Amino acid sequence: MPMKPGRYPPDWPVISARIKARAGHRCERCGVPDGAFVYRPAKGRTVRIVLTVAHLDHDTTHNDDMNLACLCQRCHLNHDRRRNLRAAARTRARRRGQLELGLVYVYGSAGHQDRVVERARVALCRWISAVTSFRADGARPADGAGDAVDFSRN
Numbered sequence: 356m357p358m359k360p361g362r363y364p365p366d367w368p369v370i371s372a373r374i375k376a377r378a379g380h381r382c383e384r385c386g387v388p389d390g391a392f393v394y395r396p397a398k399g400r401t402v403r404i405v406l407t408v409a410h411l412d413h414d415t416t417h418n419d420d421m422n423l424a425c426l427c428q429r430c431h432l433n434h435d436r437r438r439n440l441r442a443a444a445r446t447r448a449r450r451r452g453q454l455e456l457g458l459v460y461v462y463g464s465a466g467h468q469d470r471v472v473e474r475a476r477v478a479l480c481r482w483i484s485a486v487t488s489f490r491a492d493g494a495r496p497a498d499g500a501g502d503a504v505d506f507s508r509n
Contacts, residue, residue: 358407362415370418371408378425382406384434387427395429407431413438 364370380389382404387393389406409426410417413435426434 364416364418367418370423374408374420374423375406375425377420378406380406381425382427382430383424384426384430402428404428409434 360367375389381387387404389404391404392401393404394401404427406425406427409424409431411422411424411434414422424434432439
């Protein structure tokens with residue numbers, strides 16, 4: 356994803372150069388050197404390596420050296436993959452006219468994110484159950500009738 360200058364501090368070029376120098380102008384994940392030409396089988400062609408500096412916690416205001424890593428294009432995209440997939444899904448949903456549920460996207464461990472999503476799913480199922488369990492006359496149906504829809508394996 357292209358860098359948006361307004362999200363970075365004015366001295367970002369200095370910070371970025373320092374992190375690249377710390378890494379010896381090599382990707383900190385795969386070790387490929389900056390400016391090298393490498394064949395990428397997935398693309399079916401040779402590409403020139405351009406090193407970038409990634410925020411490990413995805414927070415562009417957190418510029419501590421321990422939070423920054425020098426990565427090649429492929430490793431940086433892999434680092435941002437989950438975030439980019441979620442953003443693409445939200446964009447596709449908006450284009451289809453779907454409403455967002457207002458869930459807060461939590462950055463942290465995958466297990467923590469899964470627990471947050473599971474709690475939101477349970478709350479949504481309970482809401483659907485409450486809305487669909489009343490008859491038109493306002494009375495609740497007999498036990499077992501109008502049970503919640505199970506969305507547990509979507």
